[in-house]
Amino acid sequence: MVQWTPNTDTDLPSCPSSPPSPDALNKLLFPTNRELREKLFDLLKEPLFRRRTDISVRQHRELTTARIKRLHQEGVFRNTIALQKPEGSRRYDNVIAVLTLLDHSLEVKLGVSFGLFGATVHKLGSKQQRDFWIPRLENFEAFGCFALTELGHGSNVRGIETRATYLPETRQFEIHTPNETAQKYWIGGAADSATHSVVFAKLTIRGIDYGIHVFIVRLRRPDGTIEPGIRIADCGEKAGLNGVDNGRIWFTHVRIPREDMLSGLSQVAPDGTYSSSIPSANARFGVMLAALTGGRVGIASNAIGTAMLGLTIAIRYSFQRRAFAPSEGSLEVPLLFYTSQQRQLMIPLATSFVYGFCARDLSDDWYRAIESGSVSKRTHVVSAGYKALFTWFMQDALQAAREACGGQGYKSDNVIAPLKADRDVMLTFEGANTVMMLQVGKTLLAEFGSATRNSGRYDENSILSALNAIPRKSGSTKQLDSAFFRSTFLRLEKEQVVALGNQYSKALKKRGGSEFHAWNDCLEQAEKAARAHMCRVIHETFECHVKKAYEIDEHSADALGLCGQLWGANSIQQNADFLRLRCISINDATVIAGGVGDLCEKMTAIAKHLVEGIGIPQHLLAPIAVNYVKHNSRARL
Numbered sequence: 165m166v167q168w169t170p171n172t173d174t175d176l177p178s179c180p181s182s183p184p185s186p187d188a189l190n191k192l193l194f195p196t197n198r199e200l201r202e203k204l205f206d207l208l209k210e211p212l213f214r215r216r217t218d219i220s221v222r223q224h225r226e227l228t229t230a231r232i233k234r235l236h237q238e239g240v241f242r243n244t245i246a247l248q249k250p251e252g253s254r255r256y257d258n259v260i261a262v263l264t265l266l267d268h269s270l271e272v273k274l275g276v277s278f279g280l281f282g283a284t285v286h287k288l289g290s291k292q293q294r295d296f297w298i299p300r301l302e303n304f305e306a307f308g309c310f311a312l313t314e315l316g317h318g319s320n321v322r323g324i325e326t327r328a329t330y331l332p333e334t335r336q337f338e339i340h341t342p343n344e345t346a347q348k349y350w351i352g353g354a355a356d357s358a359t360h361s362v363v364f365a366k367l368t369i370r371g372i373d374y375g376i377h378v379f380i381v382r383l384r385r386p387d388g389t390i391e392p393g394i395r396i397a398d399c400g401e402k403a404g405l406n407g408v409d410n411g412r413i414w415f416t417h418v419r420i421p422r423e424d425m426l427s428g429l430s431q432v433a434p435d436g437t438y439s440s441s442i443p444s445a446n447a448r449f450g451v452m453l454a455a456l457t458g459g460r461v462g463i464a465s466n467a468i469g470t471a472m473l474g475l476t477i478a479i480r481y482s483f484q485r486r487a488f489a490p491s492e493g494s495l496e497v498p499l500l501f502y503t504s505q506q507r508q509l510m511i512p513l514a515t516s517f518v519y520g521f522c523a524r525d526l527s528d529d530w531y532r533a534i535e536s537g538s539v540s541k542r543t544h545v546v547s548a549g550y551k552a553l554f555t556w557f558m559q560d561a562l563q564a565a566r567e568a569c570g571g572q573g574y575k576s577d578n579v580i581a582p583l584k585a586d587r588d589v590m591l592t593f594e595g596a597n598t599v600m601m602l603q604v605g606k607t608l609l610a611e612f613g614s615a616t617r618n619s620g621r622y623d624e625n626s627i628l629s630a631l632n633a634i635p636r637k638s639g640s641t642k643q644l645d646s647a648f649f650r651s652t653f654l655r656l657e658k659e660q661v662v663a664l665g666n667q668y669s670k671a672l673k674k675r676g677g678s679e680f681h682a683w684n685d686c687l688e689q690a691e692k693a694a695r696a697h698m699c700r701v702i703h704e705t706f707e708c709h710v711k712k713a714y715e716i717d718e719h720s721a722d723a724l725g726l727c728g729q730l731w732g733a734n735s736i737q738q739n740a741d742f743l744r745l746r747c748i749s750i751n752d753a754t755v756i757a758g759g760v761g762d763l764c765e766k767m768t769a770i771a772k773h774l775v776e777g778i779g780i781p782q783h784l785l786a787p788i789a790v791n792y793v794k795h796n797s798r799a800r801l
């Protein structure tokens with residue numbers, strides 16, 4: 165466990181007599197693969213893994229490749245994806261959760277090959293294809309990329325134009341880029357390194373369009389030369405993530421064998437006869453994109469790890485750094501003395517704990533989905549919602565952490581500022597955040613429609629079934645207890661979903677029955693409904709974790725309870741709709757406003773234990789998190 169003693173100060177809120185145990189908190193946060201995590205943390209002490217912000221794009225790419233080789237040499241990836249079982253995925257996710265603390269490029273480059281290429285083959289490939297490809301990825305005999313996005317179509321995946329035409333006479337598919345907007349764009353690993361790609365293309369057989377299917381295409385030969393008919397260009401320097409070689413790909417009548425269409429669900433017989441175990445083209449389309457759900461689960465989780473890293477640095481600095489004294493000649497006070505600094509850092513710290521447990525819960529759901537082979541509506545909705553909310557939160561938390569460190573926060577070697585630039589893309593790739601929230605909103609609208617046709621009652625299996633029995637205002641605002649939050653969040657969710665349903669019906673009439681235009685009139689309300697739904701889901705999920713924590717360590721559970729209260733109170737305070745839609749009274753609002761400050765003070769009193777519980781070792785932090793004066797001493801200039 166990482167031991168850390170901040171400069172204790174009588175000016176700071178005093179620590180309770182029974183603070184949470186960092187060790188217990190760490191075990192609650194990271195219950196599995198603990199030995200592997202420790203081994204990796206040790207490995208990352210090697211000079212090869214020293215943080216670098218002073219290198220060119222080319223050097224960053226080479227460094228990323230060298231680091232992957234070193235990790236592979238140490239057997240870090242053994243028994244991860246090749247197991248094709250939940251324990252392998254869990255192991256892999258633990259590896260990534262550690263690597264993400266060092267370098268986003270390292271995590272993404274691996275994620276594209278293992279998580280996107282690998283997961284697509286796992287989900288859509290036949291047994292033979294899975295058994296051939298997945299061990300080869302784990303052993304780095306092949307390095308995969310994921311070619312879905314095109315210049316003309318990103319969020320609108322259905323619009324992609326790349327063609328895969330079956331040629332019965334040669335028993336081959338011909339992959340072709342028909343125009344400039346169909347060039348594959350942003351493809352991670354394509355510019356320099358990937359040997360193969362899963363390519364998403366519209367399948368045509370004898371002039372009939374069967375919709376999007378996935379094909380394995382070799383991009384490079386073992387000597388690195390690009391296959392004939394394939395043209396690749398580099399996407400060039402980006403705002404961050406420069407260790408990943410994103411590329412653009414054009415295919416000119418590239419022939420591949422019939423066997424290289426992923427054929428677990430749909431097949432093309434040698435004579436060109438098409439068959440699929442999923443007859444509906446719509447349902448097939450959803451399944452084709454299954455790997456993206458797994459990607460979103462990982463992004464949600466890693467966003468919280470990143471936020472925790474930035475907050476750990478800022479909080480440790482805020483304990484050491486002093487500014488202003490209460491009287492002339494007396495000692496200046498540490499930054500965390502200031503209630504504004506407490507608010508700026510304690511609200512995101514509490515939120516990161518709440519979201520961290522929720523992200524883990526989602527990963528567990530995802531492992532179950534992998535095993536059962538089917539992804540539930542709940543998992544789909546929650547992964548989209550968490551991906552958006554947690555990455556938005558991550559950027560806000562990093563900004564708060566950056567500002568909390570003043571000028572030092574702006575220095576690259578203090579980690580937070582480059583972290584922010586590097587991770588920004590997480591708000592866009594694998595589904596732009598707004599589009600993700602609208603997907604949640606659209607599902608809520610559909611559930612509302614079904615309930616309306618069923619005398620207003622939601623089906624037992626509906627993700628909105630909790631709205632069937634909303635408790636009257638319960639619990640105590642003063643105590644900010646769980647019952648109060650539950651009833652308040654449920655009431656807002658109900659109001660926002662009903663408002664969405666009503667607004668949509670009116671818009672439909674106004675727009676002469678055009679669903680497309682009516683939906684566009686409701687986007688703001690759809691996002692509000694999605695946020696309200698996710699807020700209730702997060703509260704419900706986190707409460708279960710707090711209850712379980714009481715069986716393990718009472719003081720840690722108390723600390724988690726405090727995090728939940730601060731997150732909940734702040735969520736209400738930040739959203740005027742709670743008051744506007746009468747989910748709380750003016751009196752409640754006043755109590756909550758005062759409560760947030762008190763909770764921030766209580767959090768500050770145990771902040772050291774919480775940060776220690778996150779457990780990021782010193783060599784992965786920033787100099788200002790350790791001793792900013794020593795780091796800047798003359799000898800080091």
Ligand SMILES: Cc1cc2nc3c(=O)[nH]c(=O)nc-3n(C[C@H](O)[C@H](O)[C@H](O)COP(=O)(O)OP(=O)(O)OC[C@H]3O[C@@H](n4cnc5c(N)ncnc54)[C@H](O)[C@@H]3O)c2cc1C
Nearest residue numbers: 310311312313317318319350351352593594595596598599
């Ligand atoms: C660094 C990087 C790496 C990437 N790696 C890969 C990769 O390896 N493989 C791959 O296939 N792709 C990759 N992508 C592509 C990425 O997934 C897309 O950029 C993303 O899906 C968004 O698509 P777009 O860029 O075309 O944006 P657009 O779809 O043009 O969206 C732009 C804006 O319009 C809004 N918008 C779009 N549609 C709607 C709508 N219906 N309703 C409301 N608002 C809407 C969005 O919210 C967004 O704010 C990568 C992207 C980047 C930047």
